[in-house]
Amino acid sequence: MKITDVRAHHIRIPYDAGPASFRQGASAISALDMVVVEVSTDGGLTGWGDAFAYVCPKTSCMAVTEMIAPQARGLEVPDATAIPAAMEQVQRNLHLFGRYGITMFAISALDIALWDLAGKVKGVPLHRLIGGAKRTTIPAYASLMRIGVPEQIAGECSKAIQSGYSAIKLHETTVPAVAAARKAIGTGVPLMVDMNCPLDGPAAIRFAHDCRASAPMFLEEPVWPPEDFATLAEVRKQGGLDIAAGENACTVHQFRQMIEAGAVSHAQPSVIKVGGITEFLAVAELADQRGVQVIPHSPYFGPGFLATLHLMAIRDAGLIEMFFMNRPACLWGGRIDVDESGHVAVPQGPGLGYEPDRDVMQQYRVA
Structure with a gap:
């Protein structure tokens, strides 16, 4: 299984939480902002990941596009057993940009998508x-x-x-x-x-x-x-x-x-x-x-x-x-x-x- 492309999708769904409000710094969360990451492969399968993005969706999208996509394209992941080593290498390659925060949010999305793909290759749910x-x-x-x-x-x-x-x-x-x-x-x-x-x-x-x-x-x-x-x-x-x-x-x-x-x-x-x-x-x-x-x-x-x-x-x-x-x-x-x-x-x-x-x-x- 070879990764051919990685795309970040910014999805914003409004919500109604009654009298509740949630603030992060000076920004109010007025909608559910998600950065859904689509990972395509040469076998035609698609994996889906998720990068944290409550009040920073554009930043998370850019991290996926500029940091993760170049690391992932061409990556060979034959099965689930290969994911930990592949992800450790991605972490090592990107550690100069921070071990915590936005960099890891984007890395998280790729990792989730790889596990999704591994389950699809085997035809079994992730928990298996x-x-x-x-x-x-x-x-x-x-x-x-x-x-x-x-x-x-x-x-x-x-x-x-x-x-x-x-x-x-x-x-x-x-x-x-x-x-x-x-x-x-x-x-x-x-x-x-x-x-x-x-x-x-x-x-x-x-x-x-x-x-x-x-x-x-x-x-x-x-x-x-x-x-x-x-x-x-x-x-x-x-x-x-x-x-x-x-x-x-x-x-x-x-x-x-x-x-x-x-x-x-x-x-x-x-x-x-x-x-x-x-x-x-x-x-x-x-x-x-x-x-x-x-x-x-x-x-x-x-x-x-x-x-x-x-x-x-x-x-x-x-x-x-x-x-x-x-x-x-x-x-x-x-x-x-x-x-x-x-x-x-x-x-x-x-x-x-x-x-x-x-x-x-x-x-x-x-x-």
Whole structure:
């Protein structure tokens, strides 16, 4: 199997998240921006990848076009066993442009597409290539965008539970917000709190103490900067709550630093950031060896979400993250919707399992 071309498609699908808003710096996420990467081969098969692109789709597209496509064209990948070595060489070739961030987002897209192709060559779903499925559906948790108003937070939490979700994640940074959510969903529902790195160590410890009455399953990334693993470990030790992190980490090497520092109880690799399926598998193996739980960062609607379903299907337990929102279209139709029991079905077709709807791609493509 030889790669003949790599193309990046910027897809933008609007959404309605009710009272929620999400901000990254000065930019508001007003639509679901995806960089879907199409990898063509000399055998006529097409693989699909996904590069992280919430507020930087043009940059991610350019990284794929300028860095990844020249590396990939002409690349021979005979089967799945050749992917890790091929991707390590790509990482080595591009390391001058950064081991983390945009470069790794683009590398992640290529890796996912290669695994998709490997499954298609064999005629088997991805989960068969990476260990075999232990589950046919994955429980999903509702990931609420930031709202800020306790009464509105309570209302959205109640809606999510009524929709079938059995767990909730907030993106909030105040104790009243967390308390309102817990009151709305009751004591038996897991509640996670993603803070997006706002606090120093002492403030994060105080916040953890103040939230203990609401019994969150974990605090996610309470500390700035996110790579300050020593401080994160101190918050975990002194705060009395479990700590999750990893969506801002790339490659198994950074996760090893995080885990060896004792910073986390839950590792959160993001398949479209960490380096793709190859790196995600390495992170999961490391976490299992060290007794750290794996709960992936996955609020996506592109090929990365399909990849995450397969990656969680080979595990005995673990949840998958879904943004709680309505959207007018989906690349996969209704096949990744959450069912009445709060689960998402694992695709069973070759590779990632589904082909994107090209009509949807065309309708929501950004030139």
